[in-house]
Amino acid sequence: MQTSETSLADLMLDMGKRARAASLRLSHQTAKDRSRGLLAMADALETSQGEILKSNALDMQQAKQKQLSDAMLDRLLLTPERMRAMSDAVRMIAGLPDPVGQTIANWTVPSGLDISRVRTPLGVIGIIYESRPNVTADASALCLRSGNAAILRAGSESLNSALAIATALRSGLEGAGLPADALQLVGTPEREAVGHMLTGLDGNLDVVVPRGGKGLVERVQNDARVPVIGHLEGLCHIYIDTDADPQKAVDIAFNAKMRRTGVCGAMETLLINEAIAPRVLPVIAAPLREAGCELRGDAQAKELMADLISATEEDWRTEYLAPILSIKVVKNLDGALAHIARYGTGHTEAIVTENTSTAERFLNEVDAAIALHNASTQFADGGEFGMGAEIGIATGRIHARGPVGAEQLTTFKYVVRGTGQTRP
Amino acid sequence: MQTSETSLADLMLDMGKRARAASLRLSHQTAKDRSRGLLAMADALETSQGEILKSNALDMQQAKQKQLSDAMLDRLLLTPERMRAMSDAVRMIAGLPDPVGQTIANWTVPSGLDISRVRTPLGVIGIIYESRPNVTADASALCLRSGNAAILRAGSESLNSALAIATALRSGLEGAGLPADALQLVGTPEREAVGHMLTGLDGNLDVVVPRGGKGLVERVQNDARVPVIGHLEGLCHIYIDTDADPQKAVDIAFNAKMRRTGVCGAMETLLINEAIAPRVLPVIAAPLREAGCELRGDAQAKELMADLISATEEDWRTEYLAPILSIKVVKNLDGALAHIARYGTGHTEAIVTENTSTAERFLNEVDAAIALHNASTQFADGGEFGMGAEIGIATGRIHARGPVGAEQLTTFKYVVRGTGQTRP
Structure with missing residues (x-):
């Protein structure tokens, strides 16, 4: 009707x-x-x-x-x-x-x-x-x-x-x-x-x-x-730093990509430091590939793993929501931050490193609702944050940012109690 | 050019x-x-x-x-x-x-x-x-x-x-x-x-x-x-309750209207309880009039003070920013709240009363960025709130409400520190 x-x-x-x-x-x-x-x-x-x-x-x-x-x-x-x-x-x-x-x-x-x-x-x-x-x-x-x-x-x-x-x-x-x-x-x-x-x-x-x-x-x-x-959008990145614990890198990358590929907190792009990449990238890639994840890499990543599909500019911009991962080798933390500043959607970004000062710089400088150190991006969830329930993850900067639970659906007022004050 | x-x-x-x-x-x-x-x-x-x-x-x-x-x-x-x-x-x-x-x-x-x-x-x-x-x-x-x-x-x-x-x-x-x-x-x-x-x-x-x-x-x-x-807009009201201290009512009303008439926190409409109005309205009105404030009243106010100018519907909607005050006699707190709900602009609203439970009901139920008890509406100011400086008073409900100082020009992010957690 x-x-x-x-x-x-x-x-x-x-x-x-x-x-x-x-x-x-x-x-x-x-x-x-x-x-x-x-x-x-x-x-x-x-x-x-x-x-x-x-x-x-x-x-x-x-x-x-x-x-x-x-x-x-x-x-x-x-x-x-x-x-x-x-x-x-x-x-x-x-x-x-x-x-x-x-x-x-x-x-x-x-x-x-x-x-x-x-x-x-x-x-x-x-x-x-x-x-x-x-x-x-x-x-x-x-x-x-x-x-x-x-x-x-x-x-x-x-x-x-x-x-x-x-x-x-x-x-x-x-x-x-x-x-x-x-x-x-x-x-x-x-x-x-x-x-x-x-x-x-x-x-x-x-x-x-x-x-x-x-x-x-x-x-x-x-x-x-x-x-x-x-x-x-949740175009989430994980940066594997030169000081990463390789086992944590493998576990976190696998979980962030494959636990559920269709959620907004899934990792879409892996950034890996060039110093650690020759040793660690193949170890990260193996279980992902075995689980059916398609891997796309930039030129530097392909030098290390010739069988990667070539990633294009479009890949860096794509929230796959599917078992596909783009991989880019970066020079250092600055390279990772610059890539995220350019392609990130302000949702969730993570770093894997054992170096506290590198981690703190990342957490401080990355522009996202949620910045994680040594944890899977799939934790981007109101329930996991202890909010009980959420209506979504806000990617704007105004009012609510990150998981939107009951508290984020409120505003506030100033309640002012006086005893007869007048303003001079 | x-x-x-x-x-x-x-x-x-x-x-x-x-x-x-x-x-x-x-x-x-x-x-x-x-x-x-x-x-x-x-x-x-x-x-x-x-x-x-x-x-x-x-x-x-x-x-x-x-x-x-x-x-x-x-x-x-x-x-x-x-x-x-x-x-x-x-x-x-x-x-x-x-x-x-x-x-x-x-x-x-x-x-x-x-x-x-x-x-x-x-x-x-x-x-x-x-x-x-x-x-x-x-x-x-x-x-x-x-x-x-x-x-x-x-x-x-x-x-x-x-x-x-x-x-x-x-x-x-x-x-x-x-x-x-x-x-x-x-x-x-x-x-x-x-x-x-x-x-x-x-x-x-x-x-x-x-x-x-x-x-x-x-x-x-x-x-x-x-x-x-x-x-x-700051169309601010003050409600003088039946349990108001008359001297506080006089002082606060005068200050709220006349300290500076052109500011957004100036009172534009006075609401007064009908039980106290015969006794207190003339005492509030006298110094205002003496200071050159034009007084406009509804029918009930005019019954008490015949020389008031008749207030029209337009008056309740007007932020004068001038030495003009509209006055309305209301039956009780509910009448005051209903008037404010209809004509208020969500800026600053005040009650004058010695009755704590009446005050608390007003502070709780009135919909405004700033709700005051026994104080002049001219306190609506970032400096007076201890914020040091402000860029204005926000009347929306999203992100910032009330005085907008440095803190209100920020957002936040979640910084999450893990030790290798993956999500089950």
Whole structure:
């Protein structure tokens, strides 16, 4: 069912106003209220499992008719087991520390004013995502944990599943005495709905979080008139220094590339110091190749291993998300830093070395959300950082950087307590 | 001299590239280097005083020919005394704590990784401002204190003064061994230069800070394709609660309105509880009126003081920046909060009350960068907050909120130290 452009605008604006009203109501709730709401959301997912799976079957049927790839179909599919994982994730978020109202800093100034910096919700968060249905529950739960109202826009392939999930979550919220409008899902498939969100729904949307492929994120970053917390690309490098422990280099490189090749924290380019390369590169390469990883090298790397495929300029710019690795031999730390400055995407960068001062220079100078010493880039994850859950890894420099958990979905205000002070 | 559109684009892009290169060079400098650079900038302002005053005289002459208002002419004027204040401000910033490299948080996760959140510069900051020449020095100094490169765009009326100041500052930087390109001023008056900055100079500009009137800030917020840290309006309210101490109410209201009427932290609307209004409103009004403040009231206020001018809907929406005050009688705290939620601009809001629980509810629920209890709204100022200096008061919710000092011009990265960890 298509909606006319005018009525779509009205519909979206109405959604924004309801979200703002819900966000104000949420500001009266306590952390306990939010936890109760989250547990009720998890329960509601379980009691609505039948309807949700039925809606998912409809999405799957349409997806098969559209001949989506097997990978896409797998991402779309819900099973009782995946439903269980979804409600477990919401329960886990219910158990996370609540960031709202935390005092980040407190000091007194000469005028006698007592100043506190206190965490507050951002307000209304718009989340635009692609096919995975579990994002509907994850994102909703993180927004509620941080006191925010959410407007969700799911991919059209998963719209029926997302609607069924959102309906369940809303009934859970309502049952727990929280405003159902704290969580709204755009119910129509029109592409223009995204455009309305990106212009801010007349001041009723405070920030947009795109979660999906590069195309989606770029569109959102280009068109948004509201701030964006976005994750663009993870073109992660590991630099093997001349003072690297060879065994650590082998283990970390293998894990960073092959543990899961499709995640944003996977290593895409290996940089290796020319002094250590003749001895260590073949040792690093062997298990990777054995595990089915395609290896592409620059001229210097090919001198050491003639059977490498020649890497082109394009390789240094490519986030493969696949079992492919580009390899470049560099003169020294400066060469590694220069390559990363040119081709890195500000996500996660690592160095393997036993030399502390080399490590500290790398950690200090490399420009990335996450800088690692002697550890796999696959640790780039909110869970591994102890945040419990994340909505993505932000690659921008503003507001949130790195894993975006509940805390990163807050802002703060200054609460100032006086005793009648006037300013001279 | 006009620049053709193509060559302007090239010129701006070149500026962006130089700024990025300077920002990378700055990342190798220490806090001490930055302090030395700042002191050299202050010295250079003094040794170049003659040239700067000459350039300012040229701006003044053209401004008079254009028949700018006396207020505008006064803002534009430089004197030896004002030059002294300018170099003193830069020296003061040289003495502020340097935020770069500070560890904000540190923890260890079960995998054994040691995680630190460390402050880093934002990168390249674009600052777009209007006529006051001292902003050229203030903004440059705050950007350098926080390790950022700056691209400045001054108002056309003050371009000669700004260029002379920037030339002096750059020579100071260079003399101290820091890259002069860490500070660049757009040297041409074309309006299109701003457009180029707002599209991010091909990824070489990380954030834009507009500093000026509402028109400028709105244009920047609407057109920017890069994040904006902006200060829109300060329509500040004070709510006089039924449990207010009358003397504090009188003193705070007078100071908040009249200390300086043209600042963003000035009170524009007084909200007063209906239970206390008959007794206290006339006492608050008398000294304001005596000091020349025009008083406008809603119907209920006029019942108490018949000689008030009638306030219209427009009054509740107006940041007067003048000796005018709108007054509204409200039923209770909820009435005050509802009025502020509707008309407030998220800048600074205050309550006067001796009732702690009423105060805490106000501080918690009011949506503003700064929420005050028993103190004048004119304390909304980075200096009064102990930040030393500020580039403005941010009214958005993303990244920086409230006074924007050196610390707010930084971001952070996660520095993760391992011992060879791979992710299971």
